[in-house]
Amino acid sequence: MAVAFAGAIACVALVGWMLAIPVLTSLRADLASTSVPTAIGLLLGCFSVWWITSSGALRTQRPGVPADTLNWLERVPSIVIGLTAVYVIARYAVGDPLAGELFGPTLGRVALATAISFLLFSIALLTLDFGRGGVGVTSASLGLVVTGIDLTGHVYDVQALYQVMPFTVMAVPTSLGLAALFVALLLARPDRGWLRYAFRDDDIGGVFRLVLPAVAIVPPLLAFAAMRAMESGLFEPSFGFAVLAVVTTVVLTTVVCSATAWMSHVHAALRETREALLENAQLLEVAMDIAHIGAWSASIAQDAPDASHVDLSTEAYGIFGLEKDAFDGRFDTVLALVHSGDRDVVMDANKAAFDRKRGEEPASVNYRIIRPDGEERWLRQQVRVLHDSGGQPLRIIGVVQDMTNARLVDRRLAQAQKMEAIGSLTGVWRMISITCSPSL
Numbered sequence: 001m002a003v004a005f006a007g008a009i010a011c012v013a014l015v016g017w018m019l020a021i022p023v024l025t026s027l028r029a030d031l032a033s034t035s036v037p038t039a040i041g042l043l044l045g046c047f048s049v050w051w052i053t054s055s056g057a058l059r060t061q062r063p064g065v066p067a068d069t070l071n072w073l074e075r076v077p078s079i080v081i082g083l084t085a086v087y088v089i090a091r092y093a094v095g096d097p098l099a100g101e102l103f104g105p106t107l108g109r110v111a112l113a114t115a116i117s118f119l120l121f122s123i124a125l126l127t128l129d130f131g132r133g134g135v136g137v138t139s140a141s142l143g144l145v146v147t148g149i150d151l152t153g154h155v156y157d158v159q160a161l162y163q164v165m166p167f168t169v170m171a172v173p174t175s176l177g178l179a180a181l182f183v184a185l186l187l188a189r190p191d192r193g194w195l196r197y198a199f200r201d202d203d204i205g206g207v208f209r210l211v212l213p214a215v216a217i218v219p220p221l222l223a224f225a226a227m228r229a230m231e232s233g234l235f236e237p238s239f240g241f242a243v244l245a246v247v248t249t250v251v252l253t254t255v256v257c258s259a260t261a262w263m264s265h266v267h268a269a270l271r272e273t274r275e276a277l278l279e280n281a282q283l284l285e286v287a288m289d290i291a292h293i294g295a296w297s298a299s300i301a302q303d304a305p306d307a308s309h310v311d312l313s314t315e316a317y318g319i320f321g322l323e324k325d326a327f328d329g330r331f332d333t334v335l336a337l338v339h340s341g342d343r344d345v346v347m348d349a350n351k352a353a354f355d356r357k358r359g360e361e362p363a364s365v366n367y368r369i370i371r372p373d374g375e376e377r378w379l380r381q382q383v384r385v386l387h388d389s390g391g392q393p394l395r396i397i398g399v400v401q402d403m404t405n406a407r408l409v410d411r412r413l414a415q416a417q418k419m420e421a422i423g424s425l426t427g428v429w430r431m432i433s434i435t436c437s438p439s440l
Helices: 002-019 036-061 067-093 112-127 134-155 172-188 193-199 203-216 218-231 237-290 314-320 331-335 343-353 404-435
Strands: 163-165 293-299 310-312 363-370 376-387 393-402
Touching (some): 002 172, 036 067, 067 112, 134 218, 172 193, 203 237, 218 237, 310 314, 314 393
Antiparallel strands (some): 293 310
16 A cells, blocks of 8 residues: 555656646645656655565465576665665765756756655665564664654744755655655564564554554644644644643653553453463472373474473473483483383384374373483373474473382282282182092
8 A cells, every 4th residue: 555655656746747737746836846766766666665575475476486586676676776865865965066866957856855765765675684674674764754854844834854955855745655665665574673563463562552653643733733723823832832732741641541551451460360370380280290290392303303402390300310400401311211122112102293183192102211320110101292383393292100100009919910810729729639539
C-alpha cells in the first residue's frame, strides 16, 4: 500500500510535468514542485522496495535464476539512487548555484533535504539485510524524521523547518512519497529494529501499540488545533499554549497510566503463573525423587548429535552418580556410563525416537550403567523427540527410572518361587518313596 502510494505520487508528478499542470507537481501553486529527477527517484525506490519484498517468492518460483542476478537487481537501483544523492549533496556543499538541476532548470531542482533523504533510503536498502539490519533500520528511521520535519513545517507553515537553504525546499508530494517509501521499507522487514515491537503478539506489543500513536500523533494534532484556534482569534496565544500544555499533559499521563495499569496486571498474572509453575515443579521433583525417576534433555545438533549439550534433573544426577558441579554437560559423558554391552541398544532406542510420531508411545529400553564409583545399576528409559512447527527436531527428552531394587526384588521372588517349587517336588518325591516302599 505504501509503495503504491509513493508510486502514484511520482506518476502524478510526471504527468503534471508532461501536461504542464503545476498543481499535480506541488498540490498548491505557491508551494515547491516535485522535480522530474525526484519523481524518477521515487519510482526507482518503489521498484527497489517491491523487489526486496518479493525476491524470496521469485527465488522460489524461478530456482534456475542465478542468485547473483537477483542480488544485482536488488542493489543496482539502490546504488544509482545513492550515487545520485551523493553527487547532488556534493554540489550543494561546494556552493554550486546549479546544484540539484540534474536535467536542467526546466525540469525542476532536487532539494538538499530530498537528496539527503534519498541517500538515507539508499543506505537503508543496501544494509537492511546485513547482520541484524541495525544500520538499515536506523537509516530508514532517520529518513522518516527528515520527511516528518519537512511535513511538520508545511503543516504549521514554519519555513525554517522545510527550507534548508534559500533555494532548496522539499515539496510536499516529495515528502509524502519519501515517507511512504521509508515506512514500506521498515514494513518489508518487520522483525528488525524498533518496528518489531509493534508486531509482537504479547503484552509488550500491546503496550507499544497503545503508547506510540498517543506520543507520535496526539501532540502534533493538539498543537495544530491550538494554532488554528489562535489564528482565528478564539483565544490569545499565551492562553492557547497553556491549554495545549495542559491537554497534552493530561493525554500523555492518561496513556502512561493505562500502560502502567496494563503492565501491572500482566506482571501480577505472570507472578501467579510463576508461583504455580514453581509449586508444580517442586511437587514433580518430590514425586520423581520418591519414585527414583530422573529426566534429561539434549539439544539436537544437526552436524554432531553426539556433541549435544545435556541437561539433567536433580534426581538424574543421583541416578547416574554424577556431581552437578563436575558434570561437563556432554552427551558423550553420559553415554560413557552405559554398560558396553548395552550401549548400542541405547543408541538404537534414541534413534528410534526420531521415527515416532506425536501421540505414539515413546521409545523404551532397559540397560545397565556403571557409575563413576563402579556400582552397576539397571535403568529403564523412555525417549521422545520434540519438533518445531516445520517438523524439524529440536530436543530429545528422556525419562530414566532406577530399576535396580525392583530387579533385585524380582530376582529374589523368582528364587523363592524356584526354591518353593523344588521343595514341593522334594515332598512329592518323598511321598512317592514312602508309598512305594516294600516294607509297607
